[in-house]
Amino acid sequence: MHWKKHVTGLTFSIFFVLSYFTNKYVLSVLKFTYPTLFQGSAALSWLPGSLLFVGNIYAGSRALARLPIAFFFTLHNASEVVHVFMERLIKRDVSWMKVISVSVVLLSAVSLPLHDPQFDPVGYTWGVIHLCSLGAYRVFQTHFKPNHLSDLEQHYVNYLISFLLLAFAAHPTGDLFGAMKFPFLLSLRFQSGCCASALLGFFLLLATVKLKSGLASEQCNMWIFLSKVMAICLSPFVFISDVNTPSLACVVFSHIGEVLLVYSDRILR
Template sequence: MHFKRHVTGLIFCLFYVVSYFTNKYVLSVLKFTYPTLFQGWQTFIGGLLLLLSGKLGLVDISGFPRSAALSWLPGSLLFVGNIYAGSRALSRLPIPFFFTLHNASEVVNCLILKLTQMERIPWMKLLSVSLLLMSAINLPLYDPQFDPGGYMWALAHLFCVGAYRVFQTHFKSSHLSDLEQQYINYLFSVLLLAFAAHPTGDLFGALEFPFLLSPRFHGGCCASALLGFFLLLASVKLKSGLPLEHCGVWLFLSKVFATCLSPLVFNIEVNTPSFCCVFFSHVGEALLVYSESTSQVR
């Protein structure tokens, strides 16, 4: 039983790392910086595969009330903000720097819960959140290739991620499973991004993209959509087979693997202070995972 759990976790790690590397390759190496089209393609394929999997009985997606779908729309809106801003940020920032800012979404999560529910924050979690916040604040100051646009989009991304996590955790509904929530996210994303493709200029910009007919581009886009879908299935499988705190461990390990391997795949310019920001961000995340596991034991 433990061996099967480790296999599921390792599969999740593999899909997580390869998915981020594929997205980074399309966005930064090939420079396809048209997120309405790129994310619209990914969510369209993800939604289509999820629907086909449900029809074939491979996953459990039963009918759900329209009222439940409508009540989930704020979460879908945050999801679109998450993937759109995340795509913009990932195209401009190295993967280790992106994760350092992404981890700071926990600060948004804690702040919202503190303001809305007056939750008491344990001292270890407070320490971990402080490390995450300080790492994210100091990173732009020491980044040798500072890109203000990249950090602006990363800020929007981490806010959407933190708010989405709060909404998902505290949205009480017996009608929607995790896969059904994601299916609604996909449908809403495809519609919204399709309407936004023309006003943002992405539609006409993509027509002039130099690698539009390149096999590398088409292969990267197809791989990114398929990997995103398999990552979703691996994530749901992991959550269904492990306690939440153990899932946090595998997510943490996935980010560490991606951070360590990314300099071998992509050109990254790092100095000592920016390396310390990345390092202490991972330390803060490790403390956060440990604090949540100890609180569950108690």
Template sequence: MQWKRHINGLAFSLVFVVSYFTNKFVLSVLKFTYPTLFQGWQTLIGAVLLLLSGKLGWVEMSRITRSAALSWLPGSCLFVGNIYAGSRALSRIDIPFFFTLQNSSHVVSYIIVKAVRREKTQWPKFISVCLMLLSALNLPRYDPQFDYSGYLWAVCHLLCVGAYRVFQVHYKSSNLSDLEQQCINYLFSVLLLAIAAHPTGDLTGALEFPSLQSHTFHGGCCASALLGFLLLLTTVKLKSGLSLEHFGVWIFLSKVTAMLISPFIFHMDINTPSLFCVVVSHAGEALLVYAQRDSQL
């Protein structure tokens, strides 16, 4: 029924906005910039909750075979790059600018698909990716708080997001559902991030973190892990009942909501040219959602 879809969409938007705000709070306000530990904690809790939910029958998950898990490992590597670089970037870049840069991941997806498949150019899609690319390229020039490291990590993030999107859509195996794919992502991430915690210096830095014993810090970390899991469930629930176009509409609305509210939650410095980049980028995203009505990606 239509009203159930709206409820699922509103639930997704709420969890999406609160999840990004919580992550931003821990990373920027509390300054816990140790992504191997922060993302390792989130993926560990996500894996435990997902496996527990599967055992209790709350979600549908089949037994994952070794061959299916191995064939999905390229996607898991891209997922780790996505969350690690995303944390680095989000800790240094304001949410509206982060989403503007993240939008250009569609440019990466578009280029990959055009390179591997020859198909007729859809002009609305081409114009939309051009708008998002131009916005992302011009944003560093006008960002009043430009952070070179943050933008470098944002580039790594959008490359991983764009490549992961293509891999997920064109993955040929029918053995893995979205939840099973994410379960592999979680388990692989926990293993890889745990191994990387000491060489990157995150473990040593975290042990000396000033707010380590703070209840605010503990609450923020617990909330971020739980919200990440809820975001997965609401995303899968929403995707199962909607077309790609309508799912894209809810993502777009969730981003816009987060950007409109974020200035009231976090301090940010924004000027007219940088705001124009944000608006143009999301106008391009809206056009892309329209252009994807008859497309797979």
């Protein structure tokens, strides 16, 4: 029934917004910049995908800590440029509409740092690493996915590998024990934020798997788009960010490009 699909999509949107808001709160308000150790069957063939996943979530967390949610999603959207470029190399079959769409997304992402009134070079550097890792991960997931692994099993391997790698890396880089120097880590607000981030991330994962299993890919992409727009529109009421007209235009055009991408996927089916 159609109403069940809407309920699934709406549930996904709610967890999407709450998850990103909670992560942004823990990362930027509580100033805890080592989140991937706490946020988030085994197959050797999926190891490259897991490594790309680690790069994606680590760089994404670093970028989200420094950039407004709207700017983060503008860079996040540019991962589709990497995806389409690598698809072109592998399949050599990309529609002209998709090329136009990713061009709009890429131009928006490139223009954004030039117009950002509070330009943060470190945040944008992590954002570029995030979008490259995410784009490569999507290509690997699309073209090199092992047939014997379900989506849940892929995520299980991803989080297991990320925990092991980041746990071993935490001590030499100071990410874990260096963070413990701050007394607020023992506060109830901090502990509640981390617990909420972990729980919402888990529920978002389940909602994402449910959404992808019950809807066509273009419908899933549309719900993801609507969730991003909802998060962007609500974020100024929760987080303080300095946005001017040119940077806002970059955000708007990036999401126009995303809509064109969804439409291009639809007409190709």
